[in-house]
Amino acid sequence: MHRPAPLLLMATGGTLIAADRTVNHPDAVRPPRRPLPPRPVRTPRPPGRLGAYRRIFAAPGTTAFTVGSLLSRAPMGMFGVSLIIMIATTRGSYALAGAVAAAGMAATAVLAPVVARLTDRYGQAGIAVPATAWSVAACLVLLLCVRYDAPSWTLFATYIARSTTPNTGGMARARWAHLYRDDPVARHVANSFEQVADELCFMLGPVLAGFLCTALFPEAGMLVANVLLLSGVLLFAAQRGTEPPAPGRSAARSGSLLRISGLPALLAVFFCTGVIFGALEVTTIAFADARGHASAAGAVLALQAAGSGAAGLLYGLSRPSGPATARFAASVAAMAVLMTLPLLAGGLPALACCLFLAGCATAPTMVNGMTLVQSLAPPARLNEGMTLAVTGILAGISTGAALAGTAAERLPPGTGFWLPVAAGTLAAALALRVHSKGTHGTRT
Structure with missing residues (x-):
């Protein structure tokens, strides 16, 4: 009896098997199927030690506002050193430099809470950007006064005027507190991260300022610090999705904190x-x-x-x-x-x-x-x-x-x-x- 030629079929896994055309013949034997290979079981990777820090950045917009916050905070460690080197180099007086720095610190102690109160009332973007613009403009005038040997009182006036610089570190912490208001563990991690960021800025800022003022020109440290401040605040303020809501003018006041x-x-x-x-x-x-x-x-x-x-x-x-x-x-x-x-x-x-x-x-x-x-x-x-x-x-x-x-x-x-x-x-x-x-x- 003539039997038809077998067909070659592709089985799972790429294996060729022979299939009889007369599969319905009573004497035909169906070839056994090869079992599918078991899929490998992927065991979940345990979270690393830094997984807690990665988790807080899962919320949209957190990375962008953190970058802006870091850029704007880096000058905080640069201003003091830049001012001292700039005035001591150009005017030859550490006493004058220290007095100007002390006046600026006193002005900051008075103006910073006022700027923060306005920020809470009208929103971070609404106050931080104009306050920073005013601060940068005053600092640029200070640089011109130093460069063109203006009277000493102008140094005090301009450095005091730049004390409207907003506290972007506090604003960043306020954003974390708003985003994770129902998650104490995440807030703890976020506060720890912000403190590390502060230490990094105050550790590297003076080094960068000293290098710029001595390697380039006396005003270089202050100039770069203001560029970083303005660009960082603009990037930070642009992230409106993570900004805490502002109560506005009609918010009830509870007196002094x-x-x-x-x-x-x-x-x-x-x-x-x-x-x-x-x-x-x-x-x-x-x-x-x-x-x-x-x-x-x-x-x-x-x-x-x-x-x-x-x-x-x-x-x-x-x-x-x-x-x-x-x-x-x-x-x-x-x-x-x-x-x-x-x-x-x-x-x-x-x-x-x-x-x-x-x-x-x-x-x-x-x-x-x-x-x-x-x-x-x-x-x-x-x-x-x-x-x-x-x-x-x-x-x-x-x-x-x-x-x-x-x-x-x-x-x-x-x-x-x-x-x-x-x-x-x-x-x-x-x-x-x-x-x-x-x-x-x-x-x-």
Whole structure:
């Protein structure tokens, strides 16, 4: 009997098999099917240690406003150094440079809360852009006054006029608080990230400013700082989707924020923290200068910021537990203890190690402190509350620098390291007072 030629068919997996044309013949044998190979099971990759930071940037617009915030905050570490080098180089007077810087700091302490209050009332974009434009214009006039040897009073007037610079760090924290208002863990991570960003800006800003002013021309640092400030604020303000809603003119006012229970003591802690920063900076410079290594003082101080930044990055990965007031009191107490380490340093290398360790408690203190400010201040006045905290720090820096400068002139080098110890002890007592009041009983 003649049998038809088999057909070649393509089976799953690309295998050729023979198929009989007479498949309906009773004697025909159907070839067995080959089972499909099992699909490989993909095991989910465990999230990395930095997964918590990636998660907060999942919300649309967060990356863009963060880039703008970083660009606008980078000049914050550049202005002071640029001003001192610019005026000291062109006018030959560190006293004049210091006086102009102090006048600008005092003006900032007065104007910054006003700008923040307007920002909360009318929106970040509506106030930040014109305030920045005014600040940049005043600074450009300052550069012209320096370049064309205008009278000294014009330096004071123009540098005071530029004090309308908005607090973009506070505005960024306000955006995080609005986006993750129902997620305390995400807010904790976001606050930690913002503190690391602050430390990075204040660590790299002075280095960049010093390089620009010495390698190019005296006004270069201030000029670049203003370009970064304006471009950063414009990018930040353009991200309207993440901006907290503004209550407008009809919003109900609740009086001064200083009437809120616990907030004055909290701001006093921020002031003491600023005293620590200012005293450490001046005393470290005097300590290094007395040992013939004044040029190394900047690198030594950068290690303190590096220690704080590393601690902030790790602290953001921890899961907050217990009342925020308790965490704040514990971190301030740790900061007070670690501030005793510089007293043990006999030389510059030892001081560098001590400052790195001392800085490790700074970021947790700031993170917990800003968390408390977010829980205390009304949502409609959040930027004002955080600007008050920053203003307290700035006032403390000025006070600590002045006290440490007097100690450096009249007492042996290194004596000024007792100032951070005293300020830290007072801060710990005040933080304990905040905790004892059980402010809001918050666990955020």
